[in-house]
Each structure stands twice: as C-alpha cells, then as structure tokens.
Amino acid sequence: GAGVSQTPSNKVTEKGKYVELRCDPISGHTALYWYRQSLGQGPEFLIYFQGTGAADDSGLPNDRFFAVRPEGSVSTLKIQRTERGDSAVYLCASSEYRDAGELFFGEGSRLTVL
Amino acid sequence: AQKVTQAQTEISVVEKEDVTLDCVYETRDTTYYLFWYKQPPSGELVFLIRRNSFDEQNEISGRYSWNFQKSTSSFNFTITASQVVDSAVYFCALSGATGANNLFFGTGTRLTVIP
Numbered sequence: 001g002a003g004v005s006q007t008p009s010n011k012v013t014e015k016g017k018y019v020e021l022r023c024d025p026i027s028g029h030t031a032l033y034w035y036r037q038s039l040g041q042g043p044e045f046l047i048y049f050q051g052t053g054a055a056d057d058s059g060l061p062n063d064r065f066f067a068v069r070p071e072g073s074v075s076t077l078k079i080q081r082t083e084r085g086d087s088a089v090y091l092c093a094s095s096e097y098r099d100a101g102e103l104f105f106g107e108g109s110r111l112t113v114l
Numbered sequence: 115a116q117k118v119t120q121a122q123t124e125i126s127v128v129e130k131e132d133v134t135l136d137c138v139y140e141t142r143d144t145t146y147y148l149f150w151y152k153q154p155p156s157g158e159l160v161f162l163i164r165r166n167s168f169d170e171q172n173e174i175s176g177r178y179s180w181n182f183q184k185s186t187s188s189f190n191f192t193i194t195a196s197q198v199v200d201s202a203v204y205f206c207a208l209s210g211a212t213g214a215n216n217l218f219f220g221t222g223t224r225l226t227v228i229p
Contacts, residue, residue, distance in 0.1 A: 003158075033215070042118075042205050042219030043159070056215055089157065098215065101147070105159035 004106035021077040021109045025094030035091040120220035135191045137206030145211040148189040153203040
C-alpha cells in the first residue's frame, strides 16, 4: 500500500525477551519518527530520523531501547530485556522532509509483555 | 517545558449537533506549532491541521473549524453538524520551533456521535 506499514501488528512476549518492531515509511519520505502510546494516553515521542541518522533520540526511555534506519528507508525499533511497563502501541510516522508539518502515521504495533 | 491539556476526556453528542473540543497549551517557545490529529478505531492517527504561533487567523475546512487564541493559550476545534463517522479520539499536539519532529500530545478527547 501507499501508507506507512508497521509489522507485526501485534506482538506478545515474555518479560526479559528481545523484540524488534519494523516500520516501512512512505516511499520518498526522508523523515521517520517513532512514538509510543500507552492505554488512554496520547502518543509520546521516542526518536526521529532524518535519512539514516538519528537526529533526535531524546525520547528513548533508557538504553534498552534502540532504533536503526541503515538505508534511510525501513526502520527497526529494538527493545532488549523487555519489561511489563513496555507494553504499549508503538507508532511509526514519516514525513516528506523535516518540518513538513504533516506526519503520516502507521496503524502501530501493539506490544504486550507478560 | 511543553504541555498540552485536553480537559474533556469523553464527549457524546447526537448526530447533527455541533461540538467543540478544547485544547490548552503551555510553552516557553516564542515560535511553536499546534496540531490536531484524529485517531479512529483503526488506530492510525490522521493529520487534520497545523498552525504556527504567528498565525492567529481562524480556519475553516468543511465542517471543521479551529479557533486559535494566544491570549488564552487555546486552540479549540469545532465540528459542525456532527456525523457518526466523526466518532474517534481527537488529539491536540504542540511542537517547538523545529516543527513536527517532536510532538507533545494531549491525552485526547473521545468523541462519540450517536445516530
């Protein structure tokens, strides 16, 4: 499709396990964002990529969280040693360029840590 | 520090009624941007509007209108003649001078339009 694609849509894992969440942005969009949305809350910023580099990772909660975008397109959010508090919907968004104004969001990956 | 407050957690209206969703923000930036996003049950956030801090003109887009008042730090959203398809969670968001990179979202208002 033409929109932002996120996989998996649902992931259930056990505490302590490692997970990867994938985001495929809209073709040609240079800016990519990860947000996290807990139940009943608004999305919280995690990290922003411009091209291949992380331009702003100030929202990553701790060093268990890491994200990459090696070729400037697909991005992977990696969470090590998952904790129950990591359970949330992880949203990816892209925009045509930095400061484009409109972010195009995917439907998110729902992570449940048991 | 950036902060967005959406005091209305849930609102229910009957179809064809008008409804206003409130948004109050706090920021120390002199240049900033305000946004509204819609999140239908599918979960995908849909962009509705962006407004910069230097443009206080109200905007109308079809049944949607926005009222930006810097004096009260508010950016309210009105839906006229509501429809069932308007049912969703609506988020107000704020970003600093760098634009859309780092959005601070409110907690959202769940709107239910009853047929």
